[in-house]
Amino acid sequence: MKYEVNNRGYYGKFGGAFIPEMLYPNVKELEKNYLKIMESDSFKTEFLSLLKNYVGRPSPLYYTKRLSDKYNINLYLKREDLNHTGSHKINNTIGQILMARHLGKKRIIAETGAGQHGVATATVCAREGLDCIVFMGATDVARQMPNVEKMQMLGATVIPVESGNKTLKDATNEAIRDWINHPKETHYIIGSVVGPHPYPDMVARFQSIISEEIRKQLQEQTGSPLPDTVIACVGGGSNAAGAFYHYLNEKTVKLVAVEADGLGLETGETAATMAAGSPGIIHGSMTMLMQTDDGQIVEPYSISAGLDYPGIGPLHAHLFDSKRANFIRATDTEAIEAAFELTRMEGIIPALESAHALAALKKLNFKKGETVVLNVSGRGDKDMEAYRKHIKSETKKEKQVDTHAEKETHDIFRASYSVPENTMQQRADEINGLYVP
Amino acid sequence: MNRINKLFETKKDNILSIYFTAGHPAPETASTIIELLQDNGVDMIEIGIPFSDPLADGPVIQQSSQQALADGMSLKKLLHELKTIRKNVQIPLLLMGYFNTIMHFGVESFCKQANAVGIDGVILPDLPLEVYKEQYKDMFKQYNIIPVFLITPSTPDERIRETEALSEGFIYMVSTSSTTGAKQGFSNENMSYFKRINDMNLKVPVITGFGISNKTTFEQACEYSAGAIIGSAFVKDISGEWELENKIEEFIAKLK
Numbered sequence: 001m002k003y004e005v006n007n008r009g010y011y012g013k014f015g016g017a018f019i020p021e022m023l024y025p026n027v028k029e030l031e032k033n034y035l036k037i038m039e040s041d042s043f044k045t046e047f048l049s050l051l052k053n054y055v056g057r058p059s060p061l062y063y064t065k066r067l068s069d070k071y072n073i074n075l076y077l078k079r080e081d082l083n084h085t086g087s088h089k090i091n092n093t094i095g096q097i098l099m100a101r102h103l104g105k106k107r108i109i110a111e112t113g114a115g116q117h118g119v120a121t122a123t124v125c126a127r128e129g130l131d132c133i134v135f136m137g138a139t140d141v142a143r144q145m146p147n148v149e150k151m152q153m154l155g156a157t158v159i160p161v162e163s164g165n166k167t168l169k170d171a172t173n174e175a176i177r178d179w180i181n182h183p184k185e186t187h188y189i190i191g192s193v194v195g196p197h198p199y200p201d202m203v204a205r206f207q208s209i210i211s212e213e214i215r216k217q218l219q220e221q222t223g224s225p226l227p228d229t230v231i232a233c234v235g236g237g238s239n240a241a242g243a244f245y246h247y248l249n250e251k252t253v254k255l256v257a258v259e260a261d262g263l264g265l266e267t268g269e270t271a272a273t274m275a276a277g278s279p280g281i282i283h284g285s286m287t288m289l290m291q292t293d294d295g296q297i298v299e300p301y302s303i304s305a306g307l308d309y310p311g312i313g314p315l316h317a318h319l320f321d322s323k324r325a326n327f328i329r330a331t332d333t334e335a336i337e338a339a340f341e342l343t344r345m346e347g348i349i350p351a352l353e354s355a356h357a358l359a360a361l362k363k364l365n366f367k368k369g370e371t372v373v374l375n376v377s378g379r380g381d382k383d384m385e386a387y388r389k390h391i392k393s394e395t396k397k398e399k400q401v402d403t404h405a406e407k408e409t410h411d412i413f414r415a416s417y418s419v420p421e422n423t424m425q426q427r428a429d430e431i432n433g434l435y436v437p
Numbered sequence: 438m439n440r441i442n443k444l445f446e447t448k449k450d451n452i453l454s455i456y457f458t459a460g461h462p463a464p465e466t467a468s469t470i471i472e473l474l475q476d477n478g479v480d481m482i483e484i485g486i487p488f489s490d491p492l493a494d495g496p497v498i499q500q501s502s503q504q505a506l507a508d509g510m511s512l513k514k515l516l517h518e519l520k521t522i523r524k525n526v527q528i529p530l531l532l533m534g535y536f537n538t539i540m541h542f543g544v545e546s547f548c549k550q551a552n553a554v555g556i557d558g559v560i561l562p563d564l565p566l567e568v569y570k571e572q573y574k575d576m577f578k579q580y581n582i583i584p585v586f587l588i589t590p591s592t593p594d595e596r597i598r599e600t601e602a603l604s605e606g607f608i609y610m611v612s613t614s615s616t617t618g619a620k621q622g623f624s625n626e627n628m629s630y631f632k633r634i635n636d637m638n639l640k641v642p643v644i645t646g647f648g649i650s651n652k653t654t655f656e657q658a659c660e661y662s663a664g665a666i667i668g669s670a671f672v673k674d675i676s677g678e679w680e681l682e683n684k685i686e687e688f689i690a691k692l693k
Binding site: 008019022025279435437 | 445489491506512536538539540541563565568571588596616641
């Protein structure tokens with residue numbers, strides 16, 4: 001089985017470039033040039049130097065003493081939370097801003113959900129002196145003010161998106177529309193391993209620094225570059241793509257992707273695309289996505305704004321289809337509890353996204369003493385409000401946190417959406433029916 | 438013979454084509470709108486299948502789609518509504534939408550049912566030429582559904598030729614690099630692009646779309662192509678209060 005993108009832009013049955021003809025020249029230009037640029041010595045030297053001196057890489061690989069004891073494993077955390085701007089997102093934006101410069105682009109656009117990718121993009125634009133326009137759903141603008149203010153301080157223009165459901169999916173649509181309207185001078189810095197080919201591959205390559213470092217660091221600390229298991233959370237899937245990348249062809253290494261399950265699959269209030277979705281096209285890519293019987297894309301739900309995406313990168317759809325990775329789910333509550341466990345046992349406050357990966361520790365059957373690497377994709381500063389609520393409920397001895405009230409939904413399809421019954425078989429049939437390009 | 442080919446055989450210029458979103462301005466208005474458009478002398482109609490995430494569309498068509506979906510429109514419902522459309526309507530009818538809707542419906546059942554109600558062609562802006570050629574060409578042919586592909590000001594000549602080779606009805610020439618919606622007229626640059634395409638002497642007729650909203654832009658577009666498509670301007674015009682009959686009559690009259 002091959003896990004790299006093929007020369008037509010597909011991972012198995014997934015990927016491709018399902019874009020309106022208006023975008024064809026832009027995407028083609030990028031496709032023709034991205035590898036040549038990325039593999040040039042001047043690009044590599046500058047990229048690696050910025051990752052070291054600006055981002056602060058390599059990020060540490062930290063052996064957890066107490067958590068390892070608790071789960072009877074050897075647990076290492078990859079500390080992407082310690083990067084400049086607070087998450088793995090900066091690895092990609094550094095790469096793409098250099099790409100934009102090599103392509104001669106003067107204007108940068110990006111989409112953002114919680115604002116992490118928006119801040120990472122505004123940051124590299126400030127450094128490069130380029131105009132930066134960030135599309136952000138109006139609902140997200142209202143609930144993520146600190147990140148909006150950061151982007152503005154960095155000199156970016158934040159455009160609240162009023163179309164559709166006013167969240168990440170719609171912000172992405174609006175960024176793509178902007179690109180259609182400004183094709184020549186603009187580079188679109190997409191924030192995850194999603195979108196038309198070559199974006200999923202380009203972003204995965206920029207993020208692959210994560211597993212490149214893990215291999216070296218694990219070799220130094222354990223004498224082998226190979227863990228038994230790698231765990232990462234998946235929304236669009238960029239941090240997981242980075243953490244898995246250099247292990248995709250290492251058959252002994254188990255890959256675990258953790259999706260956000262919101263209030264639980266059976267409630268329909270979920271963002272677990274692999275469990276609740278079916279094959280289709282979103283943002284220019286053939287992948288798995290959450291949709292109604294009529295093929296309308298559904299707004300997902302998760303407490304974590306970074307995992308709250310109705311699709312998933314085509315690489316992950318392929319890892320699922322080929323059974324290379326194991327996809328599991330963690331609910332809002334499980335994620336919050338896992339965040340507190342890490343905080344109180346190791347003194348690290350993780351982002352809500354990473355907390356979903358941590359929740360997997362309770363769900364997996366590990367061999368005693370196996371080596372596990374878990375990617376802590378970001379830090380929890382932005383999530384203090386959700387965590388504060390949990391502290392309050394702890395003191396009040398309330399059992400459940402009412403996480404759902406956090407997010408108002410504007411989704412007109414939600415009412416008609418329920419996770420299909422017999423979903424496993426139906427999904428398998430639909431995937432089997434897909435064409436292999 | 439497919440009605441699209443028949444139209445282009447009998448009429449070579451000033452072909453007026455209108456786009457509207459099915460389910461807009463209100464549920465179950467599609468058939469009425471189609472009949473009124475035909476009665477007012479429109480040559481061809483594109484029926485928009487509403488989609489939650491219409492990437493190539495500007496605000497007007499986005500909003501019409503959202504309203505239609507909120508009112509319960511679906512591809513299944515639309516095909517049902519169109520069942521008796523061929524009783525009174527003879528002009529070519531095309532469905533326009535996004536590929537996810539069709540794919541999720543099942544491409545073959547879509548072609549079959551579209552053909553059964555009398556649809557002549559489809560415009561799917563995000564179905565790549567290559568994917569069509571490899572996977573769906575024979576299927577569309579079997580059900581006599583003509584696919585219409587888009588070219589834009591930045592489509593390279595070589596790709597225009599590939600598009601030409603796969604086109605059986607007409608080529609949809611997108612006037613400017615933009616999403617759908619009205620523009621403030623066409624510039625010299627637009628006009629020279631229209632002329633450049635005209636000078637390529639493509640084997641199928643070319644129809645201009647995007648940015649055409651009134652008599653002036655319609656005439657400009659027709660100067661170097663067989664006709665033009667008006668979408669957003671029409672959708673906007675029939676929004677809100679009903680009175681479809683008067684509104685449509687006035688809208689079309691102003692173009693002539």
